[in-house]
Amino acid sequence: MKRNVLIIGAGGVAQVVAHKAAQNNDKLGDLHIASRTLAKAEAVIASVHEKSAMKVAGVFKAHALDAMDTAAVAALIRDIGVQIVINVGSPFVNMTVLDACIETGVAYMDTAIHEDPSKICEIPPWYGNYEWKKRDATKAAGVTAILGIGFDPGVVNVWARAAADMMDKVHSIDIVDINAGSHGKYFATNFDPEINFREFTGTVYSWQGGKWQENAMFEIGKTWDLPIVGPSKAYLSGHDEVHSLSANYPDADVRFWMGFGEHYINVFTVLKNLGLLSEQPVVTAEGLEVVPLKVVKAVLPDPATLAPGYTGKTLIADFVKGEKDGKPVEVMIYNSADHKEAYEEVGSQGISYTAGVPAVAAAILVAEGVWDVGQMVNVEELDPRPFINLLNTIGLPSYIKDDQGDRLLQYEI
Incomplete structure (x- = not known):
């Protein structure tokens, strides 16, 4: 203990x-x-x-x-x-x-x-x-x-394991992260802007066909049919959990998909093309050495200040495909959090x-x-x-949708 x-x-x-x-x-x-x-x-x-x-x-x-x-x-x-x-x-x-x-x-x-x-x-x-x-x-x-x-990585890894334990063989793990909420600002990131932008300025790595596949950010998009938030566009993105799940399930394709609105994509693209998302220092005409990415972080809203006015919901899901007793199996495990409810309970937004x-x-x-x-x-x-059982009782219940229906995921231990 x-x-x-x-x-x-x-x-x-x-x-x-x-x-x-x-x-x-x-x-x-x-x-x-x-x-x-x-x-x-x-x-x-x-x-x-x-x-x-x-x-x-x-x-x-x-x-x-x-x-x-x-x-x-x-x-x-x-x-x-x-x-x-x-x-x-x-x-x-x-x-x-x-x-x-x-x-x-x-x-x-x-x-x-x-x-x-x-x-x-x-x-x-x-x-x-x-x-x-x-x-x-x-x-x-x-x-x-x-x-x-955390959640992704974190809960989504747990869900992948839970789904894999239901199967004899896992063929693919797709993680989908959608924020269907609104913070009311012209532009802001939901967590540390520096970390947020760093995630999306490099190569998008996914694990497919037993090897690493490289793509550019926003190169591959897909509309996912999701509970609660409905059909949602998400883009193949690089993310932490791909790098451990691929090691633990090397025979499965492992991909991470993040939802972005057109406004975010447009602002992100302009900032990147102007060099304002670079982590490398530059010298201004006045002789000051600055890191462009840190300047952008300094002028954007502090993510913690977004919470009071945040509305809407998040939806994060794992789609896992595989085989059981020689037959194809597909499982979706998911959670939805409400921004306003999160703020009322703990003073932070849903993410x-x-x-x-x-x-x-x-x-x-x-x-x-x-x-x-x-x-x-x-x-x-x-x-x-x-x-999973504990999360169900402290604020983040997991739901499963498969050929038996859509229900709370709960274990008898």
């Missing part, structure tokens, strides 16, 4: 994690949140108390921390006595935080793959460039490290909600020993059943 949690980060996803951890602090113990800017961490705690989210009376403290400093992260872990770290800071800090967890022997989890600020779209598999190099170290230390436990709730579910399973496996894993390598 592990107790006491440190949340690293103080953005929209961290706010969701903080609220959900508070709602389950009877299982998780003392709570702590750390950010480079102490005031941001304190504001998250204040929002928790404003909504009386703490299930039982307990500790919730804020700390200032440079998460790029492994020694500082390790020192904080030791000082406050936590046994679980939920890293929802920038993907740039993954490896320093992971190293600190290995050093101190505490459980680690994150919601996105590590990124080097100076590089975009490295060679696949992306996990092989950083996290997977620490597999032996985590196992030697007996440290549970759960990679990519942050879907990313934050799964990390807390995983923390609860680690605390209870169910997912405390003492090594590094991607989510599809864990038993999906207790996780």
